[in-house]
Amino acid sequence: MTFFFEVLIGGxxxxxxxxxxxxxxxxxxxxxxxxxxxxxxxxxxxxxTFVGFTEVLPGWTGLAPGSGAVFWLAFALALSSMIVLGIATEKVVLRPLVNQPPITLFMATIGLTFFVEGVAQGIWGTSVRGLDLGIDDEPVMFLMDNFNMLVSKFDVIAAAIALVLFVTLAILFQYTKVGRALRAVADDHQAALSVGIPLKHIWAIVWGVAGFVALIAGLIWGARNGVQFALTFTALKALPVLILGGFTSVPGAIIGGLIIGASEKLAEVYLGPYVGGGIEGWFPYILAMLFLLVRPEGLFGEKHIDRV
Amino acid sequence: MQFSKTLMLGATVAGLLTTGFAVAQEQYIGLPSYRVGAYAAGGTALYGGWIDYMQMLNQRDGGVGGVKLTWEECETEYNNARGVECYERMKNRGPTGNTVFQPLSTGITYSVLDRVAVDKIPLVTMGYGRTDAADGRVFPWVFPLITTYWSQNTAKIKFIGQQEGGMDKLKGKKIVNLYHDSAYGNETIPVLNAQAERYGFTIVHIPVAHPGNEQQSQWLRIRQERPDWVILRGWGVMNPTAIRTAARTGFPREKIVGVWWSGSEEDVIPAGDAAKGYIAAGFNVAGKNFPVVQEIEKHVYAKNLGNMEDKSRVGSVLYNRGVVHGIITVEAIRKAQEKYGTGKSLTPEQVRWGFENLDIDEARLAELGAEGFLPPLKTSCENHEGSGMVKFQQWDGTRWNVITDWIEADQELVRPMIEASAAAYAAEKGITPRDCSKEM
Known part of the structure; x- marks a missing residue:
């Protein structure tokens, strides 16, 4: 039973x-x-970008490599870069495509993917880097000593950071003027524009916030597996989460993530040996597909009804 | 006036062509490289080392036997379709066509396998590709040189046996084979099963789904299995993830033995301190303490002609593997020149003969400044592998340290498997194997 809970909590x-x-x-x-x-x-x-700045800043500023000052300065510069990227995306890619069909916007983001990947490697090179956030990747000793259960300290802290981010964003959406404007834009672009909500500013803010979230995700995943091109693959893990939780719900993303994480690990351990193993890659997609049959809009997604 | 201008121009062009033809023989090598995309980290180092070696020969010796080496890169992004496109684009370039095709990708290798026999271009797959292509009777155009995955796995088991105090001590031990769930990852399962039966150890195969950036469940299972050793047959992000997750579950890193695609700086640096003690096999070693690398620094980097943007990567495992590619390619050209004549461009078919008659012994390695850098190599009509030896290196947190001499493969086990597999391929494709006794 301990093993079951070990797998479940890890998931x-x-x-x-x-x-x-x-x-x-x-x-x-x-x-x-x-x-x-x-x-x-x-x-x-x-x-x-964050790791690149931590490498070049000591040379530029004379600060000690690996110091807290270098970390926070690199964080600020990487965040600024993400905000600039977000605003530039809004201005150059999205704004000219306002009122175009969703598939056009989607195709534009595919193009953006190749551009962003190329620019990143063009500026900072192709070398694989390590990233140390100062969080030990070792078992939580209390659980190990008392229950012989292995739970990663790094994962616990990373999950806590993520949860703080979720709560902060939920508060931002629910209780601030910007949040209300965001929700209005989400409901209906044209109606939001007609009551004076500046659409382009809202989009720029959202892309900036998405850039901030990408930075946090990049730091955590980069510290886990190294800063390398494979970080782009983390998106593959997010897709079934979105299908399950709904594309428009922050709580849906959390619940979807928990379900996908736990089920893929349990499936790999308990189902995998019977079907040859290595099912972690596709199992979440099967689960999401089955879920789509029952609830196409996801757990917390908005039900879309068209008048005919 | 117009006529005299044309005449003068014609004479000039003719003169240039004549003198050019007399002095500038070249041997063209098309490089299907990957410098952007998911595998750029490996591609830049490997092709960088290879190009630097050829540049060094051009600068120091004026090429090979008076023939200048020329090359051209074609970006494949490690994509099969693009690899085939590069193959087709480059095959007729240069004065005699593309000397050799080395895609550094098993997928591209399979995609061009049938084409090379038709176009008569040698396909060299060092450390990847089809293992059974080592049987040159069935695969005359394919050269999985130095060592194959099967050979390497037998060397790994020998290494583990050495660490345990003898092969007889393997009886009753448990080894987990943690592998990338792909054709590449699956390839060594039969040979490991055969060895488990022979030596009496238990082998447990645990697959990891691509890309392998999550391995919590696999390592929890390994923790339950309590193996004595783990063989890591990873690729890309799967490697640092495996090492970090092993550390998290408390599995000793000095009991993990990786394949050569799990044994570069790119595989351990992202894992940080967790990688200390980790061991990997390699058919080349890391470091700059070899005359061949020092010659590159002297004749190429000192003149600012180096291919590596990040010079700190010179001497890394993958950079040195690129140098090995350069050495073997050039030695094949040199060998072919001995037969077909120096000072002229050779056809790919002539260079194929060179690959099939390589004899790079310790003395020749010393002349090349590569003693201990790669194993001695001797190919033949039957044997397109040529060596089968690997060394084992251990990561100390900052660099790879060689911890063994060359360990030979168990050819008694591997060769019959290769021949059986090649024979099955020949039967399937309707190929009549060459009679090597008639080949000279």
Missing amino acids: LLSGVLYALVALGFVLIFKASGVFNFAQGAMVFFAAL
């Missing part, structure tokens, strides 16, 4: 990290109705 913690990537998709989809195919590339760009 739930991984699920929170999937939800973190899914959150970037949700933010942009909510505000603009665009499925941002480039979210994985943004995670890669953010992490690589």
Whole structure:
């Protein structure tokens, strides 16, 4: 039974990290109705930019490599880069395509993916980098000593950071003027424009916030697996989460992430041996597909009814 | 006036062509590289080392046997379709066509396998591709040189046996084979099963779905299995993830032995301190303490002609593997020149003969400044592998340290498997194997 809970808790913690990537998709989809195919590339760009700055800043400023000052300065510069990227995307890619069909916007984000990946490697090079956030990746000793249960301290802290981010964004959406404007834009672009909500500013803010979320996701995933091109693959983990939780719901992303994380790990351990193993990659998609048959809009997604 | 201008121009062009033809023989090598995209980190180092070696020979010796080496890159992005496109684009370039095709991708290798026999271009797959292509009777145009995955796995088991105090000590041990769930990952399962039966150890195969950036469940299972050793047959992000997750579950890194595609700096640096003690096989070693690398620094980087943007990667595992590609390619050209004549461009078919008659012994390695850098190599009509030896390196947190001498493969086990597989391929494709006794 201990092993079962070990797998379950590990899965739930991984699920929170999937939800973190899914959150970037949700933010942009909510505000603009665009499925941002480039979210994985943004995670890669953010992490690589952060690590790149930590490498060059000591030479530029004379600060000690690995110091807290270098970390926070690199964080600020990487965040600024993500905001600039977000605003530039809104101005150059999305604004000229206002009122175009969703598929056009989606195709534009595919193009954006290749651009962002290329720019990231063009600026910072193709080398694979390590990233140390100062969080030990070791078992939580209390659980190990008392229950012989292995739960990663890194995953617990990363999940806690992600949850703080979720709560902050939920408060932002629910209780601030910008949040209300975001929700209005999400409901109906034209109606929001007609009551004086500046659509382009809102889109720029949303892309900026999505860039911030990408940076946090990039740092956590980069610290787990290294800062390398494979960070773009984290988007693959977020897709079933979105299908399950709904494309427009922040709580949906969290719940979807937890379900996907736990179920894929349990399936790999208990079902995998009977079907040859290695099912972690496709099992979440099967689960999401089955879920679609029952609830096409996802757990918390908005039910879309067309008048005919 | 117009006529005299034309005449003068014609004479000039003719003169240039004549003198050019007399002094500038070249050997063209098309490089299907990947410098952007998911696998750019490996591609830039590997092709960088290869190009630097050829550049060094051009600068120091004026090429090979008076023939200048020329090359051209074609970006494949590790994509099969683009790889085939590059193959087709480059096959007729240069004065005699593309000397050799080396795509550094198993997928591209399979995509052009039938084409190379038709176009008569040698296909060299060092450390990847079809293992059974080592049987040159069935695959005359394909050269999985130095060592194959099967050979390497037998060397790994020998290494583990050495660590345990002898092959007889393997009896009753448990080894987990953690593999990338793909054709590449699956390839060594039969040979590991055969070895488990022979030596009496238990082998447990645990697959990891691509890309392998989540391995919590696999390592929890490994924790339950309590193996004595783990063989890591990873690729890309799967490698650092495996090492980090192993550390998290408390599995000793010095009991993990990786394949050569899990044994570069790119595989361990992202894992940070967790990678200390991790061991990997390699058919080349890392480091700059080899005359061949020092010659590159002297004749190429000192003149600012180096291919590597990040010079700190010179001497890394993958960079040095690129140098090995350069050495073997050039040695094949040199060998073919001995037969077909120096000072002229050779056809790919002539260079194929060079690949099939390589004899790079310790003395030749010393002359090349590559003693201990790669194993001695001797190919033949039957044997397109040529060596089968690997060394084992251990990561100390900052660099790879060689911890063994060359360990030979168990050819007694591997060769019959290769021949059986090649024979099955020949039967399926209707190929009549060459009679090597008639080949000279």
